[in-house]
Amino acid sequence: MAKANTGTAQDNRLVYLDQAMFDAMRAGKRAQLMQCLWIYEHPVDFDALQQFHHDLNGTFAGRLIQRSPLPFGRHRWVSGIGTECAMDVESTPRSRADLSDWTDEQAARPIDPEHGPGWRLAVLPMTDGSTAISLVASHCMADGVAGIVSVICAAKGESLNFGYPPPRARTVRARLRASRTDIAATARDLPEVFRTVGAATRLILRRRHELARPATASEPVAQAGSTRVVTVPAISVFLDVEQWDARAKSLGGNTYSLLAGFAARLGDRMGRRGGEDGSVNLLLALSERSLDDTRANAMTIGNVGVDPTRVTSDLSSARSAIRTAIQTRREGPDESAMFLPLIPFVPRRALTRLSDAFVGAAGLPVSCSNMGELDPAFSRVDGTDAEYVVMRGIDQNVVEHEIVSAGGHLVLVSGRLAGKVSISIVGYQPGAANTKAWLRELTTQVLDEFDLTGTVV
Numbered sequence: 001m002a003k004a005n006t007g008t009a010q011d012n013r014l015v016y017l018d019q020a021m022f023d024a025m026r027a028g029k030r031a032q033l034m035q036c037l038w039i040y041e042h043p044v045d046f047d048a049l050q051q052f053h054h055d056l057n058g059t060f061a062g063r064l065i066q067r068s069p070l071p072f073g074r075h076r077w078v079s080g081i082g083t084e085c086a087m088d089v090e091s092t093p094r095s096r097a098d099l100s101d102w103t104d105e106q107a108a109r110p111i112d113p114e115h116g117p118g119w120r121l122a123v124l125p126m127t128d129g130s131t132a133i134s135l136v137a138s139h140c141m142a143d144g145v146a147g148i149v150s151v152i153c154a155a156k157g158e159s160l161n162f163g164y165p166p167p168r169a170r171t172v173r174a175r176l177r178a179s180r181t182d183i184a185a186t187a188r189d190l191p192e193v194f195r196t197v198g199a200a201t202r203l204i205l206r207r208r209h210e211l212a213r214p215a216t217a218s219e220p221v222a223q224a225g226s227t228r229v230v231t232v233p234a235i236s237v238f239l240d241v242e243q244w245d246a247r248a249k250s251l252g253g254n255t256y257s258l259l260a261g262f263a264a265r266l267g268d269r270m271g272r273r274g275g276e277d278g279s280v281n282l283l284l285a286l287s288e289r290s291l292d293d294t295r296a297n298a299m300t301i302g303n304v305g306v307d308p309t310r311v312t313s314d315l316s317s318a319r320s321a322i323r324t325a326i327q328t329r330r331e332g333p334d335e336s337a338m339f340l341p342l343i344p345f346v347p348r349r350a351l352t353r354l355s356d357a358f359v360g361a362a363g364l365p366v367s368c369s370n371m372g373e374l375d376p377a378f379s380r381v382d383g384t385d386a387e388y389v390v391m392r393g394i395d396q397n398v399v400e401h402e403i404v405s406a407g408g409h410l411v412l413v414s415g416r417l418a419g420k421v422s423i424s425i426v427g428y429q430p431g432a433a434n435t436k437a438w439l440r441e442l443t444t445q446v447l448d449e450f451d452l453t454g455t456v457v
Contacts, residue, residue, distance in 0.1 A: 012164055013074040014065065018296045022065055022075065022113065022140045029397040032139035034147050035107050037236075038379065038386035039099075040131045044123070046089075048383040049133070051157070053087045053121050058159030059150035060142040060296070061119045066167055077294070079164040083116030093125040099132055100436060100457065104231060106134040107394045113138040133381055143297045144369055144391065144413065145287045148378060155377045162294060225401035225430070232398055232409060233439040234426040236390045237447070239454035244421045247452055253315025255416070256370050258450075259423070260284075260304070260318050261311030263412045265446045267366040268308035270410055270429045274364035279305035284322070285369040286329055302329040312449045364407045369393070371415040379417055389417050392424035404430045 014022070025031050056062065057080075064080035094102060106122050119137035126132065137147060153160060248258035260282055267273070267280040274281045284302040289295070304325035306318050371391065379386045391413050403409055409428040414421060425443060428434055440456050447454055 012077045014077065015295050016074075018140065019074055021297060025113075025140060030399070030402070031111065031396040033107060033111055033394050033396060034137050034139055034142070034144065035103070035390075035392050035394055036135045036147070036151065037103055037388075037390040037392075038133040038381055039388040039390075040133070040382070040384075041129075041387045042384070043129075044131045044133070045382040045384065046123075049123070049381060050087060052154050052381045055154040055157055055159070056119065056121070056150060057081050057084065058161070059153050060146045060160070060294075061137060061150055061154075063141065063162065063164050064116055064118055064167070065114050065140065067114065077162070077164050078167045080116055080118055083118070085117045085120050088120065088122040090122070090124045093127045095127050096130065099124070099126065100235075102132065103134060104234065106136055107234075108231075108396060109136070111136060111138050111396070113140040133386075135381075139297070139393070141296050143287075143289075143299055144285065144371060144393075145289050146296065146298070148371065148374065148391075149289075151381065152375050152377045155380045155383075225399075225404035228400050230398050230400045230403065230428070230434070232395065232403070232426055232428045233434055233436045234392060234394060234424065235436055235439050235443060235456060236392070237423040237425065237443060237454045237456050238388060239421045239423075239452060241416055241419050241421050243452065247450060248315065251311075251313070251315040253319045255421075257315045257319035257322055259370055259412070259414050260306055260322055260368055261315050262423070262446060262450065263366050263368045263410075264306040264308040264311055264318070265449060266412075266425070266427070266442060267364075267410055269442050269446065270408060270427060270432070272364040272366055272408065272410060273308065277305065278307065278309075280308050281305055281365045283365045283367045284325065285367070286326060300329055302326050367393070367411040369411075369413045371413065374415050374417045376418065385418060388420070388422070389415070390422055390424050391415055392426060394426060398428075403428055 021032070061084075062079065062081050063077050064083060065075050066078045067075050090102075102124050106120065109120055111118060111120065118141050119135065122134045122136075124132040124134070135151070142150060149160075244258065245255060248254050251258065251261075253261065263282060264280040267282075272280055282304050284304060286300050286302050287298065288300055289298040302322075302325045304318075304321050306321065311318055374389075376385070379389050393411050393413055395409075398409075408430050409426065411426045412423055414423045416422075425439060427439055427442075432438060443456055447456075
């Protein structure tokens with residue numbers, strides 16, 4: 001596996017995966033975002049929250065992407081301080097019943113990792129005396145672990161001190177100087193590029209059936225659906241951590257395999273059996289982040305097929321399969337890594353389809369991220385513990401015919417904090433009602449199948 005370029009103040013170029021994500025976003029209109037939501041049942045310290053907003057600039061949030069002036073050059077990280085929006089506090093309180101819609105409204109506001117703002121912090125006072133706080137950021141700037149690190153650092157008043165330079169001036173002289181710098185950097189990269197061409201070509205040939213596979217009954221044709229932008233339903237579930245762990249143990253599993261089983265059963269109810277054996281294909285996000293890592297997306301993807309018919313009575317097979325998949329990904333060669341040096345030369349229109357093939361996204365996958373036990377500071381954006389915390393991955397500008405042609409969408413993100421397990425669920429099924437009420441009903445049915453009780457919002 002190729003050694004990751006984590007980037008420093010001396011070499012602030014994006015690593016290849018980060019560049020690929022940015023270029024894929026620019027190639028279309030769809031943007032991947034992360035959203036954290038804190039719900040306070042007690043009064044919020046607004047002065048401390050304002051300080052949290054300020055301190056986010058010292059984290060992954062305090063940067064932007066500046067494009068290379070060359071069509072094949074790698075982009076660079078620059079300081080984004082001064083491009084952030086002021087903290088937005090709703091002037092009129094809304095009812096608790098409006099919280100879900102307000103959360104979606106925040107997720108739909110413009111976010112731009114190149115021009116800014118790359119993130120937004122907003123506050124909603126509610127008529128019952130509670131308060132909601134939303135933080136939305138571009139996935140091009142940070143993955144889930146980097147986002148968690150940013151929140152914890154800002155909550156503690158700590159800075160990551162990346163030392164990024166200010167954006168380059170846009171004068172002709174500055175652009176010429178930047179072009180010379182990027183030409184020299186690209187020339188230094190060429191030996192690595194040439195070494196990977198042959199290996200990448202063989203990889204593409206071996207996976208050509210994935211890049212050009214025909215539509216099947218489970219994968220609607222691309223013409224299905226309209227060009228309208230749709231809102232993908234998103235809900236959250238909160239469960240008692242002791243109940244969750246006890247149920248996992250009784251089924252011969254652990255917290256990760258129970259989450260995987262839950263995801264497989266929900267995927268099954270949404271028609272997402274993609275394996276030839278009737279299994280549900282889970283994509284497991286596995287962090288590779290080190291302490292000095294500045295990559296936006298320092299992760300790899302593990303693939304595991306889970307039989308949705310067995311998980312409600314026995315998680316041992318799922319647990320074993322997950323362990324094997326993680327070990328294989330951690331210890332085996334990552335074939336997609338050999339393709340990464342070619343990213344700057346790949347036409348943008350090809351990036352999305354290629355990324356699906358290289359992470360194994362064929363077969364109606366279900367993305368499943370387990371963030372594990374979180375630092376208590378993650379819940380203290382105003383210095384006190386929020387009663388509820390939610391993390392979720394969301395997409396902006398989702399076009400109906402694109403999500404229909406992909407066979408739908410299902411993403412789960414889970415974390416453990418303050419005695420609660422939270423699971424955010426974002427899902428869309430072609431031909432279904434695709435409302436929050438519909439997704440809540442499916443989720444409640446799956447909870448019942450596992451003999452679990454929780455709060456679904």
